[in-house]
Amino acid sequence: MSLVPDEELVRALENSLSLHHGRTTRVHTLERRESAYRSSFALEELDLELEGGERLALIFKALGEGALSDAALKVKPPFLRDPVRELEVYESLLGPARLGTATCFGTNIEPAAGRYWLFLERVAGVPLYEVGRRATWEYVARWLARAHRQLSAAPRTPSLLRYDAEFFWLWPPRALRSSRLDESVRLRLAEVASGYEAVVDRLVNLPQTVLHGEFYASNVLVDDASAPSRVCPIDWEQAGVGPGLVDLAAHAAGRWSRVDRGAIASAYREELSDAGVKAADTFERDLELCRLHLAFQWLGWADDWTPPDEHRHDWAAEAIRIADELSL
Numbered sequence: 001m002s003l004v005p006d007e008e009l010v011r012a013l014e015n016s017l018s019l020h021h022g023r024t025t026r027v028h029t030l031e032r033r034e035s036a037y038r039s040s041f042a043l044e045e046l047d048l049e050l051e052g053g054e055r056l057a058l059i060f061k062a063l064g065e066g067a068l069s070d071a072a073l074k075v076k077p078p079f080l081r082d083p084v085r086e087l088e089v090y091e092s093l094l095g096p097a098r099l100g101t102a103t104c105f106g107t108n109i110e111p112a113a114g115r116y117w118l119f120l121e122r123v124a125g126v127p128l129y130e131v132g133r134r135a136t137w138e139y140v141a142r143w144l145a146r147a148h149r150q151l152s153a154a155p156r157t158p159s160l161l162r163y164d165a166e167f168f169w170l171w172p173p174r175a176l177r178s179s180r181l182d183e184s185v186r187l188r189l190a191e192v193a194s195g196y197e198a199v200v201d202r203l204v205n206l207p208q209t210v211l212h213g214e215f216y217a218s219n220v221l222v223d224d225a226s227a228p229s230r231v232c233p234i235d236w237e238q239a240g241v242g243p244g245l246v247d248l249a250a251h252a253a254g255r256w257s258r259v260d261r262g263a264i265a266s267a268y269r270e271e272l273s274d275a276g277v278k279a280a281d282t283f284e285r286d287l288e289l290c291r292l293h294l295a296f297q298w299l300g301w302a303d304d305w306t307p308p309d310e311h312r313h314d315w316a317a318e319a320i321r322i323a324d325e326l327s328l
Contacts, residue, residue, distance in 0.1 A: 002305075003042060003062065006040050013048070016106025016119050017056075018287035026051040037127075040076060041236065045122060056104060057066075057122040063087065064114040075175065077301070079170075079236060083116035084109070086157040089236045093154045093210060099147050100230050115220060123232045125223030130229040136229075138267035140220060141251060145271035150242035151210035157242055161213060163242020168200045168293055174300025175319075181299075185316050191298075194321040199328070204328055206243035206286055209285070213238030215247035217298075249264065254313055288322050295319035 010027050017025040018281040028049045035043040042062040049055050089106040103121040128140060161167065170192035176186060212219070212233050221271040252264045267288055269279045282288060295315040322328070 006032075009060070012117060013046075013106075013119065016108060017050070020105050032060070032162065040237070046119075047317050056105070058100070058119040059118075059122050061120065063116040063118060065066070065316040068266075080161070081162075082159050084323040085239060086236045087118050087159070088114060088157045088159050089210075089239045090120070092157050092237075093151065093239075097150055097154065098151065100142075101232055102234065121229070123221050123223065124229065125221035125232060125236075126223065127218050128220040128222050129218050131222055134263060136222060136224075137217075137251070139229060140222065140231050141248065141264050141267040142271040144215065144244075144247055144251060145268045146275070148211070148247070149208040149272065149275055149277060152208065152244075154210050157188075158212075160210065161238060161240030161242075163203075163211070163240050163246065165200050165204050167242075168203050169196070171293065171296040171300040171308075172196055175296045178301075179300055180249050181316060182258075185320070188320050189296075189322070192319065195328055199292060202286065202289055203243055203293060204288075206245055206280075208241055210235060210242050211240060211242055211243045211247045212250075213240050213246070215250040218250070220251075243286075243290060245287050245290045246293065249287055249294050253291070253294065258304075285326065288326060291328075292319055292322045292328075295322070 003076060009032070011028060013027055014025055017027075030052045031047040032044050034047050037043060043157075044060040046058040046060050047055070048058065063086060065081075065093055078170070087107045087109065090102075091107060093270075094101045095104055102123050105119040107119070108115060108117040127317055128137065131137070160258045172189070176190055179188070198257065214235060214237070215233060221230075221232040221234060223232070248265060248268050252261045256264070265284070269283060295318045298315040299319070300311075
């Protein structure tokens with residue numbers, strides 16, 4: 001059952017669409033249903049017919065605290081929540097960048113009412129995790145490299161997370177407090193954490209850009225019906241300023257073999273090279289350090305949280321593997 005009455009939603013839609021189109025726009029009919037892709041926040045699919053006959057297929061996302069699911073409210077760290085962030089990303093960064101992301105048809109912000117609404121194009125396509133062809137993942141990695149290059153010059157809006165030393169230092173202590181770790185694993189991770197200063201020093205000195213923050217396959221839609229194939233990341237709730245390689249590490253996370261992960265990373269690196277951007281000689285090591293950060297972040301997310309199937313991975317083993325291979 002929706003939290004928002006139809007009449008209230010229609011008024012907000014008409015205001016947003018009028019601003020978007022530059023003319024008065026009225027909604028003739030509205031059909032709405034909860035989206036099957038809801039994760040943290042309330043998410044609905046809207047089918048609109050406007051006066052004049054134009055039809056629109058939209059996504060309505062509510063980002064206020066009251067729209068957060070009970071499960072997400074329990075496990076999502078409060079210091080990561082900012083309902084304005086994703087709205088600003090779509091309006092101020094992604095729209096001007098023209099990267100093929102979902103068109104933003106408007107936002108509605110009323111802090112006193114806890115209202116932070118986002119109206120987006122409903123993009124055709126499937127989540128990347130449903131696509132097994134490595135070539136598609138390499139294609140997405142190339143898109144990611146282009147996006148990072150373009151967004152590196154984008155304005156730094158106030159709501160963006162800062163992937164800085166303070167942020168990276170948050171996660172090892174949280175991970176070590178996890179009750180799920182075996183004692184031998186905890187001791188090895190504590191050893192890694194004791195030397196984490198060198199890791200953080202390297203991470204904060206990597207090339208900076210606006211990054212997605214959760215560039216996992218469940219947050220990327222791919223539409224092979226368009227030509228060229230359209231890549232459309234969604235859920236920019238954790239967008240921030242930091243090393244773009246964090247996104248690449250997330251993109252190639254999971255059950256890929258070492259060879260496959262290397263091919264995906266090479267596609268990203270080659271795209272940068274084709275654009276005249278030379279990757280550092282330490283590219284592979286830097287990427288592994290970003291994977292180590294992700295491992296600590298997943299382990300430290302919430303003690304009583306179990307990730308969905310598409311994110312399920314032995315992050316403790318991943319952290320130890322990386323630490324052993326890099327002699328940390």
